[in-house]
Amino acid sequence: MAGTTPQPTPPTSRTRSWWGWGWTDAHPDDAECAAMGALLPGTLDRPLPVPRVRDLAIAAPAAEPPGSLAHLVSTDPGDRAAHAMGKAYRDVVRALRGRPGRVPDLVARPTDDRGVADLLDWAGERQVAVVPFGGGSSVSGGVEYRGDAHRAVMSLDLTAMDRVLEVDTEGRAARIQAGTLGPSLEDQLRPHGLTLRHFPQSFEFSTLGGWLATRAGGHYATGRTHIDDFVQSLRVVTPAGTSSSWRLPASGAGPSPDRLFLGSEGALGVITEAWVRLQERPRHKASAAVAFPDFQDALRAVRALAQSDLSPANCRLLDSGEAALSGAAHDGASVLVLGFESADEPVAGRLERAVALARSHGGRDDGTAGGGGAQESPHGDAAVSAWRSAFLRMPYLRDGLARMGAIAETFETAATWDRVPGLIEEVRREVGEAAAKATGFPATVNCRLTHVYPDGAAPYFTVLAAGRPGDEVAVWDDLKAVASEVLHRHRATITHHHAVGRDHRPGYDRQRPDPFALALRAAKGALDPRGILNPGVLVD
Numbered sequence: 001m002a003g004t005t006p007q008p009t010p011p012t013s014r015t016r017s018w019w020g021w022g023w024t025d026a027h028p029d030d031a032e033c034a035a036m037g038a039l040l041p042g043t044l045d046r047p048l049p050v051p052r053v054r055d056l057a058i059a060a061p062a063a064e065p066p067g068s069l070a071h072l073v074s075t076d077p078g079d080r081a082a083h084a085m086g087k088a089y090r091d092v093v094r095a096l097r098g099r100p101g102r103v104p105d106l107v108a109r110p111t112d113d114r115g116v117a118d119l120l121d122w123a124g125e126r127q128v129a130v131v132p133f134g135g136g137s138s139v140s141g142g143v144e145y146r147g148d149a150h151r152a153v154m155s156l157d158l159t160a161m162d163r164v165l166e167v168d169t170e171g172r173a174a175r176i177q178a179g180t181l182g183p184s185l186e187d188q189l190r191p192h193g194l195t196l197r198h199f200p201q202s203f204e205f206s207t208l209g210g211w212l213a214t215r216a217g218g219h220y221a222t223g224r225t226h227i228d229d230f231v232q233s234l235r236v237v238t239p240a241g242t243s244s245s246w247r248l249p250a251s252g253a254g255p256s257p258d259r260l261f262l263g264s265e266g267a268l269g270v271i272t273e274a275w276v277r278l279q280e281r282p283r284h285k286a287s288a289a290v291a292f293p294d295f296q297d298a299l300r301a302v303r304a305l306a307q308s309d310l311s312p313a314n315c316r317l318l319d320s321g322e323a324a325l326s327g328a329a330h331d332g333a334s335v336l337v338l339g340f341e342s343a344d345e346p347v348a349g350r351l352e353r354a355v356a357l358a359r360s361h362g363g364r365d366d367g368t369a370g371g372g373g374a375q376e377s378p379h380g381d382a383a384v385s386a387w388r389s390a391f392l393r394m395p396y397l398r399d400g401l402a403r404m405g406a407i408a409e410t411f412e413t414a415a416t417w418d419r420v421p422g423l424i425e426e427v428r429r430e431v432g433e434a435a436a437k438a439t440g441f442p443a444t445v446n447c448r449l450t451h452v453y454p455d456g457a458a459p460y461f462t463v464l465a466a467g468r469p470g471d472e473v474a475v476w477d478d479l480k481a482v483a484s485e486v487l488h489r490h491r492a493t494i495t496h497h498h499a500v501g502r503d504h505r506p507g508y509d510r511q512r513p514d515p516f517a518l519a520l521r522a523a524k525g526a527l528d529p530r531g532i533l534n535p536g537v538l539v540d
């Protein structure tokens, strides 16, 4: 049953950026930043310099761990700076402006549950805040400490716990440590012919534990795409003891213990490992792009697809601005990127039916339907691959634009179909107007649907605008407040998959029912009686 597993991916010689997305060698250079900035009126003439850790005023650590734990803890300034914030636009800008959030005093890297428990005990006795940290790709202020109610702050980095411990090939499941980054996780499963098949855009730099703690969404548009769908059981170390649920295919035994910890964002405990459901690796793939002159027609087509039994792996609708930005279309059309995958049967037929359905709603496929993975027409192929490469490059470009003093950020939501068209229109208009008013320059607000459901969809917005030099974070916070009001008006969720963190607390507090907040507070009090775990996240 249990297979032996290969070692985690060996360390690379590439350097992770402490302040921006991904690898330092993949960042756009000054010339590329300037070229991008020239496309946005009102941005700076030349890029802000790449920030340096040595220019930050980092105070000496306010606490020292006991000798017995010292081997797990780093006080290196670069390490501490790299754990001060996540990777949202507002984090990148604060780093560029030399004003990162509160830099943690300590960065601890436990290697097993015992180490996690000992560090929590030590922190509890000394009123040290503990911020669990996976890949640090949070875009909602999930990994930074705000305030001064604790004597010191410790970032609890889980990435030394990075092994696939067991693989049950018969039951298609694996026991995996929470600090395993996406590529290493898939590398360790590959020899078994299995995959978790969970691919958030941040896959390369985020961990299983982070996905579980934030209820991450993969890039597949329909079907099993949320990490929740893959959880068989969880192991969580809390200050009140370790919770370990049974491996079960399903259970009706009361409220689910796993559901309590999924999305708990480090506020209730530290997820140290999980049994997750695996799948065979897909062998059949086909994709196509369908253009729509009318965005409303495209919305109707996507709804019909989501309500059909076709279950596309990808069903991503780009509005005309988003299609132009990613190079998928340049003629003012919206583009629907469709993809199908299967481990056991050809998918060309399903793709053809999906394209026919899209065409019946006003789509222009230009002969893009194809099957077997490589038979799309040149136009469809170009649009699909343009979108794919833009998707992976986008976070790097966002940071380049931030260096030009621009606002370049995304946010997402989900709502029922009856509200989707009005919601998209109002976000575009109200955020666009607010940006123009705040900066004096026109703004671009694009939208794509990232996930579609029979009963609704997840619109994802990209805002591109000039910032107010030196004041970009305040401008962005104002725009986000405008957007949040529109979401609230439409009873759309404050986040579909970017988590609550600290930034979405006001919206989350308005969204959750009061009795639920009471129950959550009680759970926090019981599991974290000293209030050391990720203070300010989810509940006070």
Ligand SMILES: Cc1cc2nc3c(=O)[nH]c(=O)nc-3n(C[C@H](O)[C@H](O)[C@H](O)COP(=O)(O)OP(=O)(O)OC[C@H]3O[C@@H](n4cnc5c(N)ncnc54)[C@H](O)[C@@H]3O)c2cc1C
Binding pocket: 021, 086, 087, 088, 131, 132, 133, 134, 135, 136, 137, 138, 139, 142, 143, 158, 178, 179, 199, 200, 201, 202, 205, 206, 207, 208, 209, 210, 211, 212, 213, 214, 215, 216, 217, 218, 219, 264, 265, 266, 267, 269, 270, 271, 272, 395, 497, 498, 499, 501, 534, 537
């Ligand atoms: C460019 C970019 C693209 C993104 N794309 C997606 C996407 O496609 N889908 C998506 O869902 N999200 C996406 N995100 C957001 C982010 O990647 C997710 O929230 C991800 O799940 C975070 O994983 P992480 O390991 O980086 O966690 P971190 O950022 O380190 O932590 C996130 C939260 O989880 C807590 N946490 C982390 N590990 C643990 C643990 N082991 N136990 C308890 N709590 C823990 C932290 O305290 C924090 O509150 C994106 C972010 C960026 C910057």
